[in-house]
Amino acid sequence: MLNELKKRLTGKTDSSGDAFVDALREAISPERVKFDGAHRALHGHDASVFDGGNSGPVVYPETTAEVQAVVRLANDHGRNVVPRGAGTGLAGGAIPLGAPVVVAVTRMNKILEVDVDNMIAWVEPGVVNLDLSNTLRPHGFHFAPDPSSQQACTIGGNVANNSGGPHCLAYGVTNAHVVALEVVLPSGEVAMLGGLDAEPQGLDLRGVFVGSEGTLGITTRIAVRLTKNRPEVRTLLLSFDSVTDAANTVSGVIAGGIVPAAMEVMDQRITEAVENYVGAGYPLDAAAVLLAEVDGLDAGVDIDADRIAQIGRDNNATAVRLAETDHERALLWKGRKTAFGAIAQIAPDYYLHDTVVPRSALAGVLEEVYAIAKRHDVLVMNVFHAGDGNLHPLLIFDAREEGVLDRVHAAGGEIITASLDAGGVLSGEHGIGVEKQKYMDRMFSGDDLDHQNRLRQGFDPFCRTNPGKVIPSGHSCADIQSLRNVPDKVWG
Amino acid sequence: MVASPLLVSDDPVLAAFADEVGDTGPVSVAGSRTRWSLGGELADDTRIVTAPTGIVKYQPEEMTVQVRAGTTVAELHETLMAAGQRTGLPERGGTVGGALMAGENDLRALGRGRLREALLQVRYVSAEGRIINSGGPTVKNVSGFDLPRLIVGSLGTLGLVAEVILRTNPIPAVSRWYRSNDASPADVVEAVLAPSAVLFDGTSTWVELEGHAPDVDAELTRLQAIGSFEAVSGIPELPPHRWSFTPAEALAIDPAITGSYVSVVGLGLVFASQTQPNRTVTGAVQEVHERVKANFDPTGRLNPGRNPANK
Structure with a gap:
């Protein structure tokens, strides 16, 4: 703060007392290198429940060259680097460990080019997901991944997390929608991964970069695929007397050979909260609702919507409603996408889980989730991407209640165990970050993790980019303990 | 603590394959040898092994299939067809493992999905003779680094694939093919919502429409507004050599360079009578390639002589 004041008065910035910070300020600009306590505290967190982050200087580059300069300076000074988008991640992937320089790409927020001939758009990593689709939509296109945080999350963050969203059921997650990436590698070199051509030569480094949670480098330009808007959409709301019936309907639809654009389930508690919050017309008396959407051409959407309705009735649906207008459809989706915001009415804190189970195991695992929550005396709500088996149990609590966090974490651990035992996986779209490192050896052997680490070190031999994430302790690039114990006064 | 079913690697068939691969000496897997010279000629003294075969578990209701790498794609698709399903793997007479190692898309990838999207889980034998598992059996999964992406198209230079789970x-x-001699391929792409394939040989345009019958009829009506189309039984004969262009470039092929050609519009893939000039990777990307290869195969024993950068 003092520096800012001095600069305004004298036009000069004093030395921060740290050679690295001074070098960053010289390379980027004093205004876009923040080293005050407020900025560092803010960037020590993301949207997850995890703390323990410790940010060094926060830089806001505007160009690839500036990102490159930051990475090179960090290498020269032996500092680590953590890339960051909007900080909406839920697994702690953007939490800086060991006081690295945080590279916030939010000022790199331009849509550079819409190239309809190649069905792609070049965008900078700080472009907000919904802004991209809103820009493309009038031209007949959109960006298919639509995470619930899409009003805030960035495309760079979507790339890091291989983000999903309700409509990824039919269209695929981010990896299917990213064609090429310009990245600054941990070495400081700029590389183009993938390409606009049909089958770029070499190993699919683009494919592994997407979803690597910011550990393989920093994305500076992204070629995203354009998806044509569908002329016809049908949105169905099915009500059920039990979550099991809703889950069985979802399994039945997939087994019936239909891949809807989206299939989302909400249980009664969350539906009530949503209805109070947005008044979307959700039923308050149903134990579960299924929001199913099909899109495409005129005849097919009617055929598929009729079949979904029938499969719902065969599974004891108590009501089947077809959204009559675009407004009605938009309201239903608004309800679904703001579900997490609606929780605040019930309790101040929540822990949103993210596992995937085979779709045929949905009903059984959900029953277990309710039983686990009951055993640990924690309130649970379920709102999830049912179509691809992606569960999102929400554990609701008030952190001021003594001992509640222990119960929340114990319940969370058992939910993960139940999902894995049913043949599922650790995460469907939130990633591993710091949240699930300790569970990685439940899904992967030591050899499996060793190979993941070999890939990691192929990009980043010195483990300098987002260290301490994804791969659990015991493998190189993962020694969180030492990262957390930063020597005193390293950062003043 | 009970381990996840994913951790189970005591499958005797996989263990026997791992033993056969061993941990010393140059080694390669032969499937049907349909793309045997892709990425370079195999070194002479390389020991050849074969991957296990058979469909392990097919769950139509999950839209996944677990299959050994030595199974032919044709056999796999025959089994899936009985349940009304298919995969994004191209059928060229080869094996599942071979198709994944070559990394080539089906020319109908717009309708069937790109090859890389098809692989959910992979079990391969490492250069050290260990069975490595990556990815998972569910259709959505971001648990750890996405090694299945790395393995597709790697020509067996990072590990020898034993078994996979594929998305169906x-x-x-x-599914119907139509041909026109007067409609431009660019207009075809614009006129219909989601063709499964559009082909162009410089004169004629072929399009595959798929979906519910009334929708296919309606799409055909839209096509007939831009040209005359006739129903045909399938695709034209494809020239032998594969080129990779951008979708825009593939609409403006110069036959003086490629020879006679069939362009896969929207994808950028071109089949031509001339061979594509050698491609390679350079600079920082090459350095990452070399480090990844060295990390996965420190002694260079897996498919020596082949390099995915030279495909």
Whole structure:
């Protein structure tokens, strides 16, 4: 703060007392290198429940060259680097460990080019997901991944997390929608991964970069695929007397050979909260609702919507409603996408889980989730991407209640165990970050993790980019303990 | 603590394959040898092994299939077809493992999905003779680094694939090919919502429409507004050599360079009578390639002589 004041008065910035910070300020600009306590505290967190982050200087580059300069300076000074988008991640992937320089790409927020001939758009990593689709939509296109945080999350963050969203059921997650990436590698070199051509030569480094949670480098330009808007959409709301019936309907639809654009389930508690919050017309008396959407051409959407309705009735649906207008459809989706915001009415804190189970195991695992929550005396709500088996149990609590966090974490651990035992996986779209490192050896052997680490070190031999994430302790690039114990006064 | 079913690697068939691969000496897997010279000629003294075969577990209701790498794609698709499903793997007479190692898309990838999207889980034998598992059996998964992406198209230079879980998708009610001699391929792409394939040989345009019959009829009506189309039984004969262009470039092929050609519009893939000039990777990307290869195969024993950068 003092520096800012001095600069305004004298036009000069004093030395921060740290050679690295001074070098960053010289390379980027004093205004876009923040080293005050407020900025560092803010960037020590993301949207997850995890703390323990410790940010060094926060830089806001505007160009690839500036990102490159930051990475090179960090290498020269032996500092680590953590890339960051909007900080909406839920697994702690953007939490800086060991006081690295945080590279916030939010000022790199331009849509550079819409190239309809190649069905792609070049965008900078700080472009907000919904802004991209809103820009493309009038031209007949959109960006298919639509995470619930899409009003805030960035495309760079979507790339890091291989983000999903309700409509990824039919269209695929981010990896299917990213064609090429310009990245600054941990070495400081700029590389183009993938390409606009049909089958770029070499190993699919683009494919592994997407979803690597910011550990393989920093994305500076992204070629995203354009998806044509569908002329016809049908949105169905099915009500059920039990979550099991809703889950069985979802399994039945997939087994019936239909891949809807989206299939989302909400249980009664969350539906009530949503209805109070947005008044979307959700039923308050149903134990579960299924929001199913099909899109495409005129005849097919009617055929598929009729079949979904029938499969719902065969599974004891108590009501089947077809959204009559675009407004009605938009309201239903608004309800679904703001579900997490609606929780605040019930309790101040929540822990949103993210596992995937085979779709045929949905009903059984959900029953277990309710039983686990009951055993640990924690309130649970379920709102999830049912179509691809992606569960999102929400554990609701008030952190001021003594001992509640222990119960929340114990319940969370058992939910993960139940999902894995049913043949599922650790995460469907939130990633591993710091949240699930300790569970990685439940899904992967030591050899499996060793190979993941070999890939990691192929990009980043010195483990300098987002260290301490994804791969659990015991493998190189993962020694969180030492990262957390930063020597005193390293950062003043 | 009980381990996840994913951790189970005591499958005797996989263990026997791992033993056969061993941990010393140059080694390669032969499938049907349909693309045997892709990425370079195998070194002479390389020991050849074969991957296990058979469909392990097919769950149509999950839209996934677990299959050994030595199974032919044709056999796999025959089994899936009985349940009304298919995969994004191209059928060229080869094996599942071979198709994944070559990394080539089906020319109908717009309708069936790109090859890389098809692989959900992979079990391969490492250069040290260990069975490595990556990815998972569910259709959505971001648990750890996405090694299946790395393995597809790697020509067996990072590990020898033993078994995979693939995503399947439903075969649409109707699949029909049409040909036109007067409609431009660019107009075709614009006129219809989601063709499964559009081909162009410089004169004629072929389009595959798939979906519910009334929708396919309606799409055909839209096509007939831009040209005359006739129903045909399938695709034209494809020239032998594969080129990779951008979708825009593939609409403006110069036959003086490629020879006679069939361009896969929207994808950028071109089949031509001339061979594509050698491609390679350079600079920082090459350095990452070399480090990844060295990390996965420190002694260079897996498929020596082949390099995915030279495909």
